[in-house]
Amino acid sequence: MAESGSGLRVLIIDEQSVTRRMAVKMVRDCGAAEILEAENVEHALTMLDAQKRAVDLVITDVKAGDVAGAMDGVEFVRRIAERRLAANILIASALDDSIIRSIETMAKGFGLDVAGHVKRPISPENLRPVIVRLVARRAAAPLLRSRAVHVSVEDLRHAIAQKQFVPHFQPRVRASDGEVTAVEALIRWRHPERGLVPPGAFIPLADRTGLIDGITDVVLEKSINWARVWLDAGIDIAVSVNLTENALNQPRLPERIAELAKQHGVAHERIVLEVTESAAITEFASSLEALARLRIMGFGLSIDDFGTGMGTAEQLARTSFTEVKIDQALVTGVFEQPQFFGLLESSLKLAKRLGLKTVAEGVEAQEDWDLLSRLGCDEMQGYHVARPMPGEEVEGWVKGWHREAL
Ligand code: C2E
Ligand code: MG
Numbered sequence: 001m002a003e004s005g006s007g008l009r010v011l012i013i014d015e016q017s018v019t020r021r022m023a024v025k026m027v028r029d030c031g032a033a034e035i036l037e038a039e040n041v042e043h044a045l046t047m048l049d050a051q052k053r054a055v056d057l058v059i060t061d062v063k064a065g066d067v068a069g070a071m072d073g074v075e076f077v078r079r080i081a082e083r084r085l086a087a088n089i090l091i092a093s094a095l096d097d098s099i100i101r102s103i104e105t106m107a108k109g110f111g112l113d114v115a116g117h118v119k120r121p122i123s124p125e126n127l128r129p130v131i132v133r134l135v136a137r138r139a140a141a142p143l144l145r146s147r148a149v150h151v152s153v154e155d156l157r158h159a160i161a162q163k164q165f166v167p168h169f170q171p172r173v174r175a176s177d178g179e180v181t182a183v184e185a186l187i188r189w190r191h192p193e194r195g196l197v198p199p200g201a202f203i204p205l206a207d208r209t210g211l212i213d214g215i216t217d218v219v220l221e222k223s224i225n226w227a228r229v230w231l232d233a234g235i236d237i238a239v240s241v242n243l244t245e246n247a248l249n250q251p252r253l254p255e256r257i258a259e260l261a262k263q264h265g266v267a268h269e270r271i272v273l274e275v276t277e278s279a280a281i282t283e284f285a286s287s288l289e290a291l292a293r294l295r296i297m298g299f300g301l302s303i304d305d306f307g308t309g310m311g312t313a314e315q316l317a318r319t320s321f322t323e324v325k326i327d328q329a330l331v332t333g334v335f336e337q338p339q340f341f342g343l344l345e346s347s348l349k350l351a352k353r354l355g356l357k358t359v360a361e362g363v364e365a366q367e368d369w370d371l372l373s374r375l376g377c378d379e380m381q382g383y384h385v386a387r388p389m390p391g392e393e394v395e396g397w398v399k400g401w402h403r404e405a406l
């Protein structure tokens, strides 16, 4: 696996050498270890391909259409994501927020993490929080770092046939009394040579190639089975499972989940389905129908990565979600970043207004917990509580956590 050294590697793309040089200096001042520069996206792609090692962050402008003949920024984002040449992207642009947000949603759809967007010209004030956050996150999450693994469709097919996928579970707890309310199933690919491969490295590909349903089924089956095991051990918690939009639109999905619930004797309200916030989910009739059917059957419905996508109050009000999970980009280290307080607060308020439970993901520090709890967030999930763990460890962890909390 192409693991990089300990420092952050950043690629800056800007056609103006003066702007580029200023950006290089700022990024270096913020603590990046290695900085690459490219004049345009063609040059950047050639350089990244030749490096055989993904960068942690690409900072680029996105324009509606670049100079004649050149690829536009949107195309570039797609190609970077497809070839896994970078883990994160930061868009520095003068374009409208709404256009940038839709490009970000697309980047996410392709499995790229979006570090955020800043207004051009970039300044140390708007760049620093993003870089500092990435440096911290990189140190804290070795698993997420290895997402630049190249995976082919054949690899995935083989892995499904060999049953190499296994969910790990990350607990979440109630802010008011520390009670464990649920665990989220997070899939890992136990690769015989590469070790544990994180979902970012294969879920987008699986989703585009129709292999997602096989993976979703494994996660559902194992998660609901574990829920039964935990109930038998006296642990009454919900289990939540992530669905891509394609998985959600699989016509027989609601029946399949109901069948598994029945087979293992798990109440429907103990099963939560998480769908990432995106315009498509709340605009397309087929997704709305799938969500409505799941809700009518009594399953919980969660909007994942809430707060950075394009959902509006009107769109959300049309759906039948039961909770929102505030995106970790708004949560991790937020106590040090007052510029995010407003966004966080308004996301929480919107959710409350719609009668939804709020869960923060990516809570890494006590200070984040305190701030979120003050802002009225109901539940917390993140490394500060626990990292994702194999199903076998959940019972011991929950029992240990209770003892600590009392
Ligand atoms: P997600 O559903 O938003 O899951 C949260 C991600 O944040 C997980 O990454 C989790 O390990 C990580 N995380 C949790 N707490 C912290 C923290 O305090 N700090 C930091 N830095 N990270 C934290 P993971 O497991 O790599 O999963 C990434 C994404 O892959 C998930 O994001 C979800 O969208 C997707 N995914 C995971 N499992 C499945 C699955 O079974 N099916 C589908 N369709 N998607 C999945
Ligand atoms: Mg999730």
Ligand code: MG
Binding pocket: 304, 305, 325, 327, 328, 361
């Ligand atoms: Mg999330």
